[in-house]
Amino acid sequence: MSEADVRRQIEQLRSHINRHNRLYYVEARPEISDREFDELLKKLEQLEKQHPELITPDSPTQRIGGEPIGGFVTVTHAVAMMSIDNTYTQADLREFDRRVSRGLSGEPYAYMADPKVDGVAVSLRYENARLVLAATRGDGRTGDDITVNARTIRAIPLLLEGDDVPEVLEVRGEIYWPKKEFNACNARRKELGEEPFANPRNGAAGTLKQLDPRVVAERSLSFVVHGLGEVSKMPGATSSEVMEHLSRWGLPVLRDRKLCANIDQVWQFIEDFQPRRHLLAYEVDGVVVKVDSLDQRRRLGATSKYPRWAIAYKYAAEQAQSLLHTVDFQVGRLGTITPVAHLEPVQLAGTTVSRASLHNFDQIERLNVRVGDTVLVEKAGEIIPQVVAVVMEKRPADARPIAPPKHCPVCKGPTARDEGGVYLRCVNPECGAQLRERLRFFAARNQMDIAHLGPALIDQLVDVGKVRHFADLYTLKLEDLLALERMAEKSARNVVESIAASKDRPLSRLLAGLGIRHVGGRAAEVLAGHYGTIDKLAAASEEELCEVPEIGPVIAASIRQFFTSPAGQEAIKRLKEVGVRLDEPAAAPGTAKTAAGGPLAGKTVVVTGTLETFSRTGAEQAIKDAGGRVTSSVSSNTSFVVAGADPGSKLDKARALGVEVIDEAQFRKRLGL
Secondary structure, eight states: OOOOHHHHHHHHHHHHHHHHHHHHHHHOOOOHHHHEEEEEHHHHHHHHHHHHGOOOTTTTGGGGGSSSSOOEEEOOSSOOOOOOOOOHHHHHHHHHHHHHHHTTTTTOOOEEEEEEEOOOOEEEEEEEEEEEEEEEOSSEEEEEEOOOOOOTTTTTTTOSSSSSSOOOEEEEEEEEHHHHHHHHHHHHHHHTTTTOOOSHHHHHHHHTTTOOHHHHHHOOOEEEEEEEEEEOOOOOOHHHHHHHHHTTTTOOOOOOEEEESSHHHHHHHHHHHHHHGGGGOEEEEEEEESSSBBHHHHHHOOOOBBBEEEEEOOOOOOOOEEEEEEEEEEOOOOOOEEEEEEEEEEEETTTTEHHHHHHHHHHOOOOOEETEEEEEEEEEEEEEEEEEEEOOOOOOOTOEEEEEEEEEBTTOBEEEEOOTSOOOOEEEOOOOOHHHHHHHHSSSSSOOOTTTTOOHHHHHHTTTSSSGGGGGGGGGGGHHHTTTOOOOOOHHHHHHHHHHHHTTOOOOHHHHHOOOOOOOOHHHHHHHHHBHHHHHHHHHHHHHHSSTTTOOOOHHHHHHHHSSSSHHHHHHHHHHHOOOBBBBOOOTTTTTSSSSSSSTTTTTEEEEEEEEOOHHHHHHHHHHHHTTTEOOOOTTOOOOOEBBBEEEEHHHHHHHHEEEEOOOOHHHHHHTT
């Protein structure tokens, strides 16, 4: 294939991928499955790997940086990001309307009513249609540069479409955590024995503070636009016109917005929208009401705190009273015993609630909740039902205290409270409930990826005594599976083949699947990359583990506890015996440990702009091969910046911070080329 053909194929793939991103995030009408999308992206990655000189910064493959950043740089907003005043009553909303009318001397005006997305306010800056800066709101005047993290969010286009995009376009919006992905992440955190996020907004805010963009990418955040910052050429006279242009250029806008002729229509929208908001993919806590005309907004102006042309009506948190009938105890993969309240069914936030979390036994004590109480139920982040209070005046005389179980409700083994923690755990490693959950986690896609081994089949295998340990999966024979209920030969053969294929998964996947407390996918990758083999990791002391980047004392202690425990030692011994791979494939040069004696050893380098003799990937690989560390943002810790053509805002930051800037010729000289 000629270079022209390759270039054409790459451009077509990028165009297809960008189109499907737009269909999914902007138009909400996807045409292909997630798997088909991933296959397109993988094909593009393979072509770019073979032809690195054709990689561009706005390629869909360049969303995730290769290394954690050193910290966040503070940036100044070109146009201040103001807060919006809140109201909670119809009377206050109508008073706002009277102020608008007086401010415009009675001339006609219309309102745009938008759902108030409960996310993290950010500003995205596009120059010549390319994303060059993403920043948090901060104090309204300055915020953190989170560009490297924002690039990982697929709803944020790296390159806008259309030939009429303004030279400078700043959009304001919310980065949010979709409910489905938030719930899935919390479920994984519980399995790892970690505290779940309280709600999607707090979780999104914490995620954006991560220094490793790969963590951000894993959490599947999203984004929606609701306003503008600096714009070199305004695309319309009203907010409704502007949003149409933004959508056409590929930016996700709020589809549930409504243009209202007067405040009566606004109030009708607020009332009609309240029950529908629970059906959306994201959290909504109110409605933002804005004057539609941009000229009228300018004339209305702002106070020292808020614009006079906008107000946010916030819905009251939905709560309901219900009778607590019973409490049962669920046992998780790591033995965590969670109390769950069984309630008289009640309507709450658009769904029927009959179960609610009591979280842990400290929470039960704080609330002084008892069986037979009338309790107040609320959805945490409007997603997870939880008991938040007891209606004490309705407490019956025979209400019964809820005592922590002394024995596991499943295996009847002993229980123990975490030292210094709030969780009660079953400490029997042979507990059947834990075994089922551990096996499901072990076989899941992000761990050993054993296709066809679903929860129902795992339950059957445990029930008949065929599987009591991870290693037992690898001793299963075709006849063992055919002996199970409703198991056809083809299905049984698929299971056996999938189990056999999983033997060759790298050490990082196995470590993630073993369920060591606090060791998730990222920690497993770091440990596997650093030690290379299970034996070297098992021999490492806590002190040595703490010296590994990203591994702190809590993770180190948990790793040592696992590898020194009889159960952990037995697990590794048996996995060795059945032939499961226990090492990590060697990384490409420069992608694992840095070359200690290289010419850039100990240096932190940022590359910006277009280089003539290197692709971006090639330049970063050369830095790693020379012992240096590549980061995506400039900070005071940056050793120097390599600046090519059209370097963008990173060059300005480097100069402002006094960081050394070199050109491509100097860069080649430092590499010894």
